[in-house]
Amino acid sequence: MAENTVVQDAKAVKSEPLFGKKEKKLLLDPLNDNNPITVQVLGICSALAVTSLVYPSLVISVAVVFVCGFSSLFTSLIRKNIPKQVRMIVQLVIIATLVTIVELTLKRYNFTVYKQLTVYIGLIITNCIVMGRLEAFAMANKPWRSFLDGIGNGLGYGVILIGIAIIRELFGKGTLFAGSPAEWKIIGPTADYMINTLADGSWFGWYANNNLMVLPAAAMFIIGVFIWIQRSYYPKLVDIS
Amino acid sequence: MELFNIFIKAAFIENLVLAYFLGMCSYLAVSKTVKTAFGLGLAVIFVLGVTMPVNWVISEKLLSEDGWFGVDLTFLRFILFIAVIASMVQLVEMIVEKISPSLYNSLGIFLPLITVNCAILGGSLFMVAREYNFSESIAFGLGGGFGWFLAIIAIAAIREKIRYSNVPPALRGLGMAFILTGLMGIAFMSLMGIDPTALTAGK
Numbered sequence: 001m002a003e004n005t006v007v008q009d010a011k012a013v014k015s016e017p018l019f020g021k022k023e024k025k026l027l028l029d030p031l032n033d034n035n036p037i038t039v040q041v042l043g044i045c046s047a048l049a050v051t052s053l054v055y056p057s058l059v060i061s062v063a064v065v066f067v068c069g070f071s072s073l074f075t076s077l078i079r080k081n082i083p084k085q086v087r088m089i090v091q092l093v094i095i096a097t098l099v100t101i102v103e104l105t106l107k108r109y110n111f112t113v114y115k116q117l118t119v120y121i122g123l124i125i126t127n128c129i130v131m132g133r134l135e136a137f138a139m140a141n142k143p144w145r146s147f148l149d150g151i152g153n154g155l156g157y158g159v160i161l162i163g164i165a166i167i168r169e170l171f172g173k174g175t176l177f178a179g180s181p182a183e184w185k186i187i188g189p190t191a192d193y194m195i196n197t198l199a200d201g202s203w204f205g206w207y208a209n210n211n212l213m214v215l216p217a218a219a220m221f222i223i224g225v226f227i228w229i230q231r232s233y234y235p236k237l238v239d240i241s
Numbered sequence: 242m243e244l245f246n247i248f249i250k251a252a253f254i255e256n257l258v259l260a261y262f263l264g265m266c267s268y269l270a271v272s273k274t275v276k277t278a279f280g281l282g283l284a285v286i287f288v289l290g291v292t293m294p295v296n297w298v299i300s301e302k303l304l305s306e307d308g309w310f311g312v313d314l315t316f317l318r319f320i321l322f323i324a325v326i327a328s329m330v331q332l333v334e335m336i337v338e339k340i341s342p343s344l345y346n347s348l349g350i351f352l353p354l355i356t357v358n359c360a361i362l363g364g365s366l367f368m369v370a371r372e373y374n375f376s377e378s379i380a381f382g383l384g385g386g387f388g389w390f391l392a393i394i395a396i397a398a399i400r401e402k403i404r405y406s407n408v409p410p411a412l413r414g415l416g417m418a419f420i421l422t423g424l425m426g427i428a429f430m431s432l433m434g435i436d437p438t439a440l441t442a443g444k
Contacts, residue, residue: 038415040265041266041270041415043266043267044262044265044266044269048262048265050261052316080290088327088353088356089324089327092323092324092327092356093320093322096319096320096323097320099319100319100320102314103319103419104316111351117369118366118370119363119366119370121262122318122319122362122366123359123362123363123366125323125357125360125362126323126356126358126359126362126363127357127359128354130264131357177270215426215427216260216261216262216426217259217422217423217424217426217427217430218423219262219423220419220420220422220423220426221419221420221423223419224412224416224417224419224420224423225416227411227412227415227416228409228411228412228416228420231410231411231412231416232411235410235411238346
């Protein structure tokens with residue numbers, strides 16, 4: 001294992017810009033071509049049930065970006081000192097420590113969201129993206145690149161999560177960012193909403209919230225459709241299985 | 242009878258996969274054939290059934306303020322839970338390798354990955370959040386494992402059949418698996434009306 005990393009380091013020794021083409025690719029690739037959710041199928045587990053509202057999804061996305069980035073950074077810093085047999089445990093301890101920091105911070109500063117997310121904050125530990133990136137990238141690459149790779153994958157995850165949450169909250173509840181300080185009420189039956197379906201002469205008298213979107217199953221359908229759209233535009237991603 | 246209620250509730254009404262989406266990674270990746278799905282399902286039942294009571298002892302006796310040490314150590318919860326789960330999975334791996342090498346080979350990387358199967362850690366965290374006692378935690382672990390087992394067998398069987406259907410190319414494989422899971426989730430929701438207490442009371 002030590003030999004491997006030494007060889008790779010030797011290749012990367014030539015002085016490279018701090019933020020060149022390769023770094024940009026690391027950061028942007030996971031947003032589409034190599035998206036953790038729709039292409040690598042990692043990390044679906046921990047957070048789909050929170051996507052019924054945008055605000056908690058936003059919080060958990062930020063948490064994942066933080067954990068993913070810094071666990072990659074720390075693992076990469078000590079990668080030459082980790083014996084191969086216990087690397088899983090070492091990685092898990094790093095991740096668990098970071099997640100504990102996130103949990104305690106959230107408990108202190110935003111208790112309502114902490115209550116809403118309940119066990120899902122703890123489940124970031126078992127989020128396969130974090131672990132997967134450590135195994136696949138951070139164990140063999142330099143700290144700065146690993147950090148960018150972690151951030152990129154966290155962002156790719158967050159984009160999908162927030163995309164699902166926007167669709168589910170808008171059609172399921174008629175609001176956006178409910179529960180946050182900046183709550184938008186888009187469509188609903190009272191005067192508080194931007195589009196009041198019951199106002200005189202309203203064109204939206206027929207509109208009712210779609211209760212399917214509140215159910216967890218809706219997240220599955222939406223991801224299925226996301227994958228469908230993405231693979232229609234990028235046929236190279238299609239796997240025959 | 243209280244325990245039976247918890248078992249039924251964990252297995253059917255609050256199914257870990259279909260109601261909470263826990264353990265999706267291995268659920269989607271290993272569900273291509275029924276045979277491997279069966280083996281992985283059994284392994285998950287075992288790991289959940291064992292880790293749950295062990296983690297209960299840890300969280301109630303070691304970490305809680307009323308425990309043996311009398312100090313509030315709950316911030317260590319994640320690390321200790323994960324350590325217990327990792328060692329249990331190691332144990333299962335050794336047993337499977339000994340008993341059925343063919344199953345061991347076909348499960349491959351996904352056997353150690355049970356460690357990061359969210360259903361296991363999620364089960365333990367739900368147990369803490371719902372304040373179960375010791376025997377309830379065993380029933381919850383076995384029930385949750387059984388529910389996971391059922392779900393993965395069902396999706397594997399459907400995926401084996403759907404391979405011969407005319408699915409749009411872009412939706413083939415992964416996309417279809419997601420939509421199927423959603424449909425199964427809705428089907429399982431019809432069990433939500435069941436009131437286990439009424440069932441066991443003989444009403």
